[in-house]
Structures are given as C-alpha cells and as structure tokens.
Amino acid sequence: MAYFQMSRLALKWVFAKPVTSRYPFEPRQAIAGSRGRLVFTRDTCVYCTVCAKKCPTGALVVNRAQKRWTIDRLLCITCGYCVEACPKESLELTTDHGSPTVTKDREFC
Amino acid sequence: MPALRDWGMPALVTLPMSRTIIPFGPQHPVLPEPVHLDLVVEDEKVIEARPSIGFVHRGLEKLVEKKDYVEFVYIAERICGICSFIPGPTYCQAIEALMNIPVPPRAHYLRTVWGELSRIHSHLLWLGLMADAVGFESLFMHSWRVREKVLNIIEATTGGRVIFGSCKIGGVRRDIGADAIRQMLADLKKIEQDTRDITRVFLDDSSVKDRLCGVGVLSRQDAYELGCVGPMLRASGVAQDMRQLGYAAFKDLDFEPITRTEGDSYARCAARCQEIFQSIDLIRQALGKIPDGEIAVKVTGNPNGEFMARTEQPRGEVAYCIKANGTKNLQRFRVRTPTFANLPAMLKLLPGCDLADVPVLVLTIDPCISCTER
Amino acid sequence: MTPISQEQTLELIPVDKLLERVQAMHQQGYRLVQISATRLPDKLELTYSFALEGRVAQLRLHLVDDVPCVPSISSIYWCAFLYENEIHDLFNLAVEGMAVDFKGTLYKTAVKYPFGSTKPPVAKAGTATATSAASTPAPVPPPPSATANTR
Ligand code: SF4
Ligand code: SF4
Numbered sequence: 001m002a003y004f005q006m007s008r009l010a011l012k013w014v015f016a017k018p019v020t021s022r023y024p025f026e027p028r029q030a031i032a033g034s035r036g037r038l039v040f041t042r043d044t045c046v047y048c049t050v051c052a053k054k055c056p057t058g059a060l061v062v063n064r065a066q067k068r069w070t071i072d073r074l075l076c077i078t079c080g081y082c083v084e085a086c087p088k089e090s091l092e093l094t095t096d097h098g099s100p101t102v103t104k105d106r107e108f109c
Numbered sequence: 110m111p112a113l114r115d116w117g118m119p120a121l122v123t124l125p126m127s128r129t130i131i132p133f134g135p136q137h138p139v140l141p142e143p144v145h146l147d148l149v150v151e152d153e154k155v156i157e158a159r160p161s162i163g164f165v166h167r168g169l170e171k172l173v174e175k176k177d178y179v180e181f182v183y184i185a186e187r188i189c190g191i192c193s194f195i196p197g198p199t200y201c202q203a204i205e206a207l208m209n210i211p212v213p214p215r216a217h218y219l220r221t222v223w224g225e226l227s228r229i230h231s232h233l234l235w236l237g238l239m240a241d242a243v244g245f246e247s248l249f250m251h252s253w254r255v256r257e258k259v260l261n262i263i264e265a266t267t268g269g270r271v272i273f274g275s276c277k278i279g280g281v282r283r284d285i286g287a288d289a290i291r292q293m294l295a296d297l298k299k300i301e302q303d304t305r306d307i308t309r310v311f312l313d314d315s316s317v318k319d320r321l322c323g324v325g326v327l328s329r330q331d332a333y334e335l336g337c338v339g340p341m342l343r344a345s346g347v348a349q350d351m352r353q354l355g356y357a358a359f360k361d362l363d364f365e366p367i368t369r370t371e372g373d374s375y376a377r378c379a380a381r382c383q384e385i386f387q388s389i390d391l392i393r394q395a396l397g398k399i400p401d402g403e404i405a406v407k408v409t410g411n412p413n414g415e416f417m418a419r420t421e422q423p424r425g426e427v428a429y430c431i432k433a434n435g436t437k438n439l440q441r442f443r444v445r446t447p448t449f450a451n452l453p454a455m456l457k458l459l460p461g462c463d464l465a466d467v468p469v470l471v472l473t474i475d476p477c478i479s480c481t482e483r
Numbered sequence: 484m485t486p487i488s489q490e491q492t493l494e495l496i497p498v499d500k501l502l503e504r505v506q507a508m509h510q511q512g513y514r515l516v517q518i519s520a521t522r523l524p525d526k527l528e529l530t531y532s533f534a535l536e537g538r539v540a541q542l543r544l545h546l547v548d549d550v551p552c553v554p555s556i557s558s559i560y561w562c563a564f565l566y567e568n569e570i571h572d573l574f575n576l577a578v579e580g581m582a583v584d585f586k587g588t589l590y591k592t593a594v595k596y597p598f599g600s601t602k603p604p605v606a607k608a609g610t611a612t613a614t615s616a617a618s619t620p621a622p623v624p625p626p627p628s629a630t631a632n633t634r
Contacts, residue, residue, distance in 0.1 A: 035268030164588035355486025445517035
C-alpha cells in the first residue's frame with residue numbers, strides 16, 4: 001500500500017498552466033475537421049430539394065417554386081448527409097459551432 | 110411503516126421495525142442517469158435492493174419501422190452517448206453480414222481505431238466517475254482532463270466529439286490521412302503518459318484502495334452464471350472478450366483479454382485501467398498495419414434474413430439482433446446492451462454491503478442507463 | 484490473433500419443450516445472451532439466444548394469439564427475469580413464474596405495451612405539419628417512438 005500517490009500529480013499541476021480556458025472571453029480554438037455549422041451558398045443552389053430529402057431529421061425544407069431554402073438550426077445534427085448529397089456543392093459544414101439562440105425560428109436563406 | 114410498491118414479494122409487505130427503506134436515485138450525485146433502487150437497510154447494512162428502470166425508455170427499437178435500414182445507422186449511433194462509436198459499426202456489421210457486402214479492409218481498420226478510441230474515452234470517463242464516487246474530486250478532474258485529449262483526437266478525425274457519425278453501411282464516411290495518423294500517434298503517447306500518472310493513483314493509493322478492495326466480490330462462477338459481460342466478467346477471471354471473434358480488424362491484431370482473479374471492485378477498476386493501455390496498443394498496431402485503398406463500397410438492394418452481431422463495447426458484449434424481410438425497413442431490431450446484462454449481478458452484489466458502498470458498487474458495473482433503455 | 488470459431492443456429496421449438504431445452508443448454512454451459520420478441524402480423528415470435536464463446540444457439544417459439552403465456556426460464560437462468568419483465572412490459576405477453584416479477588412496472592412508458600401493436604410496419608411517415616396535428620387530434624395516442632421522432 002502506498003501513500004501520497006496523488007501528491008506527485010498535484011504538485012506538478014501547482015506549477016503548470018491550467019488546461020481550462022476562460023471560455024467566453026477566450027474563444028475555443030476550432031479543431032480542423034470538426035463538423036460544425038452548416039453554411040449555405042445561395043448563388044450556386046438550384047433548389048433541387050435533394051438535401052431536404054436526405055436530411056434525416058427534417059431540418060431542411062426547400063421550396064422549389066419560391067426558391068427558398070430554410071433550415072431549423074436546432075433540428076440539425078450536423079451529420080453532413082446533405083453536404084454529401086448536394087449536386088452543386090452549395091452546402092458546407094464549417095468548424096465553428098454557431099451561437100446559442102432563445103427562439104426556435106427557422107432560418108430563411 | 111414505509112410503503113414499498115407491491116411487487117408481489119411477501120417479505121417486503123411487513124418490514125420488521127429495525128429495517129428502513131432508503132431510496133437511491135433516480136437522481137443521485139454519482140450517477141447522471143436515472144436508475145432507482147429501493148434499498149432495504151438494517152442499521153448500515155443493505156439487506157435487499159430492488160431496481161426500477163425505465164425512466165427514459167425511448168423506443169429506438171421501434172423506430173426501424175419508420176426509418177429505412179440505411180438511415181438507421183445514425184439512430185444506432187445514438188443508442189449510447191458514451192460508447193457512441195461501436196453501436197454504429199455493430200449495426201453495419203449485422204447488415205453487411207446479411208447482404209454479403211465486402212467491406213474494404215481500410216474501413217475495417219478505421220472502424221477498429223475509432224472503436225478503441227471510444228473505449229479509451231469511455232474508460233477514462235468511468236475512472237473519473239469512480240474517483241467522484243469515492244470522494245476524490247481532484248482525481249476525477251485529472252481523469253477528465255486526459256479524456257479531453259482523446260475527445261480532441263476524435264473530433265479532429267471524425268468531426269464529432271461524442272457522436273462520431275463516421276460509420277456507414279459498406280464502410281466509413283471519412284478517411285484519416287497520413288498526417289493525421291502521425292499526429293494521432295504523437296497525441297497517444299502523451300495520453301499514455303498522463304493515463305499512467307492517473308492509474309498509478311487508482312491502483313496504488315491507499316485511500317482509493319480502502320474504498321475498493323474487497324468491496325462487492327463476485328465469484329467466477331457467479332459472474333458466469335449471471336450473464337455478466339465485459340470488464341465485470343473479466344475481473345472475476347473469465348477470459349471472454351468479444352474482440353476475440355475477430356470482427357473488423359481484430360483478427361489481424363495481437364491481444365489477450367485482460368483478466369483479474371479477485372472479482373472485487375478493485376479488480377474491476379484495475380481491469381479497466383489496463384484496458385486503456387491495451388486499447389492504446391491496439392490502435393498503434395492497427396495504425397502500423399493499416400492498408401491503403403477504398404474506404405467504402407456502394408450498397409444496393411435490401412437485407413433479408415436474420416443475424417445476431419456481437420461486439421465488445423467498453424462496458425462489455427453487445428448483441429444486435431436484426432430481422433429483415435427484404436424490404437427497406439427492418440422487421441425487428443433488438444439491442445441487448447451490456448448494462449442490461451450486468452444489472453442482475455449488481456442486484457446480487459448489493460445485499461450485504463454497507464450503505465456507503467452502494468454508489469461504488471453501482472458504478473463498478475459501469476452503468477449506462479440510457480443505452481439500457483434504448 | 485486467430486479468431487475463435489463462430490456459428491449461429493436457430494431452431495423452432497414448441498412451447499412445452501422450452502424448459503427442457505433450456506435446461507439442456509444450461510447443462511452444456513451455454514450462457515443466456517438475450518430474449519427478444521418480435522410482433523409479426525399473425526403471431527408473436529420469441530427468440531432465446533444462448534452463447535458459448537463464439538457459438539450462438541437460438542431457440543424460437545411461435546406464439547399464436549391464443550397461447551395465454553409462456554413459462555419463465557428464470558428458475559434455470561436467474562438473470563432472465565429482466566428480459567422477461569421487459570417483454571411483458573413492451574409486448575403484453577404474460578410470463579409465468581418469473582424470479583422477480585415487476586408486475587409491469589419495469590418500464591414506465593406513456594403508452595402501455597408500446598410494442599404490442601399488430602399493425603404491419605409502415606413506410607417512412609410523411610412529414611406531418613404542426614397545424615394539422617394540432618387541429619385534428621389523433622384518435623389513438625401515438626407510440627412514444629413516434630413522438631421521439633417528430634420532436
Ligand atoms: S441539394 Fe444543393 S442545390 Fe439542391 S436544394 Fe439543396 S443546397 Fe440547393
Ligand atoms: S447536416 Fe444533417 S441534420 Fe443538418 S441539415 Fe444537413 S442533413 Fe440535415
């Protein structure tokens with residue numbers, strides 16, 4: 001039985017820099033390759049509705065007649081299926097994770 | 110006289126005056142998930158324990174009737190949030206076996222690497238919760254500090270921190286490049302070093318050992334008979350690890366199931382500590398041997414038939430029974446999660462223990478209630 | 484590492500042979516992996532899976548609706564009581580002589596026996612709009628899985 005096993009670890013961290021960051025003041029460093037917020041490019045979209053059909057949660061609704069692409073951000077699980085399906089590469093997942101919201105509005109683009 | 114729900118057990122209808130019922134859960138500081146136990150205690154000793162689960166039953170199994178089998182992968186991945194990668198490949202494995210899909214070898218290796226990463230992260234999370242249950246807060250934070258590094262590797266390679274979302278039927282959705290592999294190996298070295306510092310405290314420190322040694326001894330015979338799985342079974346001396354079935358890339362990798370003989374809480378803790386190093390070693394082997402090539406094949410047609418896929422999750426063996434009838438929707442999807450198999454053993458361990466040891470005992474089975482209730 | 488050998492067998496047995504066969508499994512050292520039920524249009528199908536290392540042996544019962552209940556195997560495999568209670572709570576099948584009988588309180592679902600319906604599986608449900616769901620209340624409460632899906 002050994003005593004004071006923790007003290008080594010504790011001592012080391014007395015002098016080391018904290019691993020946590022002061023979050024709201026110091027933004028999180030995005031990790032390359034992370035699946036984050038879905039970004040839509042209106043210029044290339046042809047409103048084919050393929051992305052809306054592929055979306056597993058029904059977050060996307062595309063209206064071909066009105067040329068309208070909408071997303072419910074809170075439903076989106078950032079899976080990337082729509083990105084893979086889009087024939088025009090209008091969709092992209094960025095590494096940033098968006099900001100909190102207080103309403104559940106759909107976002108119109 | 111405290112009233113207990115009547116489950117038709119005569120012993121409980123009239124309690125002797127010296128006995129009390131102490132409710133444990135559904136919200137309890139050591140367990141973020143809802144499980145409820147009615148503990149019948151006499152003085153400080155637990156005489157009987159009655160579980161009730163089902164607070165978060167989600168009916169995921171029923172969802173196969175709504176989602177087609179290709180889409181269902183992402184639901185399978187969401188069965189559990191801690192061992193969140195392995196359900197995906199297990200489900201895919203069952204479908205691939207039914208449809209005879211030749212999965213490219215590189216995809217097998219990538220699945221193995223991610224599976225082992227999720228095992229490391231799950232075990233580190235468990236070590237943290239364990240430290241918390243024995244009242245060692247700083248150790249808890251150190252465990253989770255190391256876990257954060259694993260999560261960063263996972264996020265960089267798959268894109269998700271908890272839900273990987275990188276597995277699909279016929280292969281995987283993302284490749285890991287050579288640079289990322291080098292980076293991962295470098296990070297793993299640091300993780301191994303840090304884990305060594307932490308596990309030394311878990312395995313040698315007197316205050317942790319006081320809480321774990323000799324608590325909740327499960328004999329080899331009992332562990333086998335009660336259908337225990339995973340580290341719980343191996344800590345009692347049964348060398349059974351579903352990775353021995355050689356699914357994914359495990360047939361090409363070298364490893365022995367980690368067993369302990371004591372069968373107490375300390376043995377279960379030690380088994381999990383050793384499994385972290387085993388997983389690091391397996392990842393190194395896999396990344397050393399990883400073949401080049403395709404990462405996915407195209408899938409056409411619908412599955413037909415029945416298959417039971419068994420894989421090893423961090424908590425133990427998981428069994429996915431799939432019954433398909435040649436349509437897009439599966440007929441039945443049944444998951445037997447490891448915690449479900451370990452619950453009877455927990456109920457056997459509780460009678461006779463001290464009330465203060467109940468959180469430790471509940472935690473040593475590494476309960477994941479959400480995946481138990483699917 | 485050489486993988487351990489795998490095989491899966493499935494055998495249809497009558498209800499009255501169940502205990503006998505399960506006892507034989509137990510004597511051969513098989514462990515209980517799971518018990519699952521499947522609701523088919525005309526019957527309820529019960530599958531008992533046992534495993535010995537890589538070998539999986541499954542016993543299957545077909546219960547036509549006039550079979551009132553099945554005997555519990557928890558006298559042979561004690562741990563079976565959880566599976567049996569689960570099947571009782573989800574599929575409304577009476578299991579006789581369970582070692583621990585929760586009397587239907589293991590799962591607290593909003594709908595009783597949520598998996599017990601005999602409706603054939605439906606194809607992917609169309610996206611119901613919020614307005615139509617609010618104005619015309621559905622005659623039957625949707626199963627919990629349905630609410631989980633549309634949430
Ligand atoms: S799939 Fe691409 S092009 Fe088609 S509607 Fe969606 S975003 Fe536009
Ligand atoms: S990322 Fe996934 S959930 Fe989000 S909009 Fe695209 S398909 Fe739908």
